Structures are given as C-alpha cells and as structure tokens.
Amino acid sequence: MMQRIYDWIDERVDITPLWRDIADHEVPEHVNPAHHFSAFVYCFGGLTFFVTVIQVLSGMFLTMYYVPDIENAWKSVYYLQTEVAHGQIVRGMHHWGASVVIVMLFLHTLRVFFQGAYKKPRELNWMVGVMIFFVMLGLGLTGYLLPWDNKAYFATQVTLEIAEGVPFIGEATKTLLAGDAEIVGAQTLTRFFAIHVFFLPAALFLLMGIHFIMIRKQGISGPL
Amino acid sequence: MSEKKQQVSRRQFLNYTLTGVGGFMAAGMLAPMVRFAIDPALQPQSKGDFKAVAQVDEITNEPQRFDWTIDQTDAWYESEVTKSAWVYKQEDGSILALSPVCKHLGCVVSWQGNSDYPEQFFCPCHDGRYYKSGENVEGTPPPVGLDIYEHKIEDGTLYLGKAKPREGA
Numbered sequence: 001m002m003q004r005i006y007d008w009i010d011e012r013v014d015i016t017p018l019w020r021d022i023a024d025h026e027v028p029e030h031v032n033p034a035h036h037f038s039a040f041v042y043c044f045g046g047l048t049f050f051v052t053v054i055q056v057l058s059g060m061f062l063t064m065y066y067v068p069d070i071e072n073a074w075k076s077v078y079y080l081q082t083e084v085a086h087g088q089i090v091r092g093m094h095h096w097g098a099s100v101v102i103v104m105l106f107l108h109t110l111r112v113f114f115q116g117a118y119k120k121p122r123e124l125n126w127m128v129g130v131m132i133f134f135v136m137l138g139l140g141l142t143g144y145l146l147p148w149d150n151k152a153y154f155a156t157q158v159t160l161e162i163a164e165g166v167p168f169i170g171e172a173t174k175t176l177l178a179g180d181a182e183i184v185g186a187q188t189l190t191r192f193f194a195i196h197v198f199f200l201p202a203a204l205f206l207l208m209g210i211h212f213i214m215i216r217k218q219g220i221s222g223p224l
Numbered sequence: 225m226s227e228k229k230q231q232v233s234r235r236q237f238l239n240y241t242l243t244g245v246g247g248f249m250a251a252g253m254l255a256p257m258v259r260f261a262i263d264p265a266l267q268p269q270s271k272g273d274f275k276a277v278a279q280v281d282e283i284t285n286e287p288q289r290f291d292w293t294i295d296q297t298d299a300w301y302e303s304e305v306t307k308s309a310w311v312y313k314q315e316d317g318s319i320l321a322l323s324p325v326c327k328h329l330g331c332v333v334s335w336q337g338n339s340d341y342p343e344q345f346f347c348p349c350h351d352g353r354y355y356k357s358g359e360n361v362e363g364t365p366p367p368v369g370l371d372i373y374e375h376k377i378e379d380g381t382l383y384l385g386k387a388k389p390r391e392g393a
C-alpha cells in the first residue's frame with residue numbers, strides 16, 4: 001500500500017533523488033561505533049539535533065496553554081502542569097531538555113575541538129557552530145523567564161544587570177532586552193517570549209540548515 | 225527447512241528493526257504531547273446548576289428578558305458571566321424560558337427586535353426569526369427552534385438550569 005502510494009508519486013515527480021541525496025551516503029568505518037567503540041563521540045551532533053527536535057515539539061505544545069502575560073503566565077504554567085493530562089511530562093520534556101541540549105552541544109563541540117575537525121576546510125562550519133551555541137544559550141536564557149516565578153524573575157534580573165555592565169552599550173542593551181529602563185515586567189515577558197518562540201528558533205533553523213548543508217558538501221573529517 | 229532460502233534478507237531485517245525502534249521512539253515522544261493537546265475535548269461537560277433568575281409574579285404572558293450571573297472557571301481565569309433568557313407564561317399557565325442564542329450561527333435574538341415582525345423573536349445577524357413559542361420561522365436562516373432552559377419553581381422563585389435543544393432538533 002505505502003509502496004504503491006510512493007510509486008504513484010515518484011512516477012510523477014521523481015522524489016527518489018531528493019531523499020537519496022539527503023539520506024543515502026556511506027558511513028565511513030572510523031565514525032561507526034560498531035567498528036571502533038570510541039566512535040560514539042561522533043553521535044553527539046545527532047543527539048543534539050534529536051534533543052532540539054524534542055524542544056521544538058514540546059515547546060509548540062506548551063504554547064497551546066502558556067500565556068506571556070504577567071498576570072497569567074504563572075497561573076497558566078501551574079494550570080497546564082497540574083490540571084492538563086500529561087502536562088507534567090510535556091513541561092518536563094521541555095524543562096530538562098533545555099539542559100540536556102546544552103550538554104550535548106557542548107560534548108559535540110569538545111569532540112570537534114579535540115579531533116581538530118574544525119581545521120581547513122571546515123573553519124566556516126566551526127563559526128556557524130559557535131553561532132548555534134549562542135542561539136541555544138539565548139533560548140535557554142529567554143525561556144527561563146517564561147514561567148514568571150521568583151527564580152525566573154531574579155535570574156533575569158541578574159542577567160540584565162550583567163548586560164548592563166557592558167561598556168558604552170550596556171545600558172541601551174539592557175533597556176532593549178527588558179523593554180523598559182527600570183522595570184522588569186510586562187514588556188520584558190512579552191519580549192522574551194517573542195524572542196524565545198519566534199526569533200531565536202528561526203535563527204536556529206537557518207543556522208542548522210547551513211551547518212548540515214556544509215557537512216554534506218564537505219563530508220565528515222577523516223580518521224585521526 | 226534449513227535448505228530453504230532465507231525468507232527475510234539482512235537488508236529487510238534491518239529495515240524492519242530500524243523502522244520499529246524508530247516508530248516506538250517517535251510514538252513515545254509524541255503520545256504525551258498529543259494527549260496533552262486533546263485534553264480539552266476529553267473534559268466532562270459542565271452540569272449547569274440551577275440559579276435563581278426571577279420571581280414568578282414578575283412573569284407575564286409577554287416574553288421578558290431576565291439576566292443573571294454565574295461564576296465561570298475558564299482554566300486559570302475565574303470570572304462572572306451574564307446569562308439571559310426570554311421568559312413568559314404560556315396559555316396553559318406553564319413557564320417557558322428560551323435561550324437567546326440564535327440557532328443559525330449563535331448571535332443573540334430579541335423579542336420584537338424588528339418592528340416589521342411584532343410577536344416574533346428577531347436575530348439581527350442574518351434576519352433570522354422565531355415565533356413566540358421559539359419555533360423557527362421557515363424561510364429564515366435558523367434551521368431549528370430556540371433552546372429551552374430547564375426550570376423549576378421554589379417558593380415563588382424561578383430557577384433556571386442548562387439550555388437544552390428541543391426534541392427532534
């Protein structure tokens with residue numbers, strides 16, 4: 001059945017080369033953990049991607065209940081976690097995933113660093129990777145405020161003070177992030193929400209796209 | 225048996241296992257999220273308690289609008305919302321309380337809402353009309369008559385419950 005649907009479409013629009021180009025390529029022996037167990041270090045990039053997919057999916061579902069408003073944000077998180085079926089699991093996935101994704105990203109970076117995989121011709125992909133790292137940190141930072149509890153509030157207060165410490169542009173940066181020169185409040189929450197849910201994920205998808213296209217073009221780096 | 229050619233090739237076996245394991249992981253990930261998303265559809269319907277709405281001796285043979293408030297819990301938001309009914313005494317002396325919600329697409333109807341149609345309920349959204357009994361006027365948009373509130377009378381006070389669709393509607 002599935003085969004026939006596939007054939008029907010393939011006959012008309014020739015989709016086979018499309019996915020073959022993405023999915024069908026050899027895994028060299030030196031990155032295959034079945035040959036050398038130590039090759040598991042090559043999995044961290046894929047694991048980062050896997051956890052990112054979980055973050056995106058669980059985040060999309062959380063926004064079905066969450067509201068970015070100082071009166072209701074905490075209440076909506078409390079409601080979705082205590083009253084909605086599996087709310088604790090879905091929030092838990094997003095909450096713990098936010099830390100796991102950074103750990104995976106860091107391990108992936110360590111592998112690339114200690115194998116020297118960032119060297120010519122892969123310098124550009126190292127730079128893109130560093131940008132992904134900052135986007136990820138930004139997601140963690142902006143997401144942390146969203147539950148609008150005490151921990152969230154004071155963590156953001158501290159972050160904003162750190163931003164303010166930057167010479168010359170510090171004060172303007174802080175105001176832009178917080179939406180107000182003095183108050184950490186209504187406008188901070190809506191800004192962080194917009195950045196967390198629209199701006200940074202868009203940047204993340206773009207950067208990941210570039211990252212993966214470059215990997216396909218250049219191939220994985222050779223054995224040590 | 226042992227001489228027979230293998231029925232499942234190595235490639236097929238790997239395909240099946242990988243699809244199986246992958247599908248299991250995807251399902252494990254998606255199941256809680258889907259259950260989370262469809263939760264509102266699985267909540268029990270509110271029963272609708274009876275609320276005191278009017279004194280019986282205020283009710284005449286002419287439909288009058290009575291408003292009352294109920295406490296509504298909308299997830300994390302609690303508020304008072306106003307409900308209304310068109311109430312009158314029928315020929316036989318029994319009380320009829322009609323929901324003002326138009327059965328076409330949910331606007332609000334009023335008794336004699338259009339001076340061209342006295343003795344009828346009128347809906348301004350698409351000129352829907354109903355007779356005094358709440359039955360819809362054929363040829364206007366509403367397909368059925370107005371819902372009827374459950375009611376009871378205690379110590380001369382009218383209590384209304386939930387508005388129910390008519391029989392056969």
Ligand code: HEM
Nearest residue numbers: 055056059060062063066095098139140143144146147201
């Ligand atoms: C890969 C990236 C992401 C990371 C690292 C991340 C990180 C975080 C963090 C640390 C929190 C606070 C969680 C808590 O304290 O419970 C959070 C909350 C939230 N995130 Fe994300 N997030 C990511 C992607 C997304 C995406 C793509 C969306 C939506 C499209 C999203 C929507 C939300 C919402 C609605 C909340 C508030 C609910 C809550 O606090 O439980 N996130 N995020």
Ligand code: FES
Nearest residue numbers: 326328329347352
């Ligand atoms: S909603 Fe009343 S006539 Fe259309």
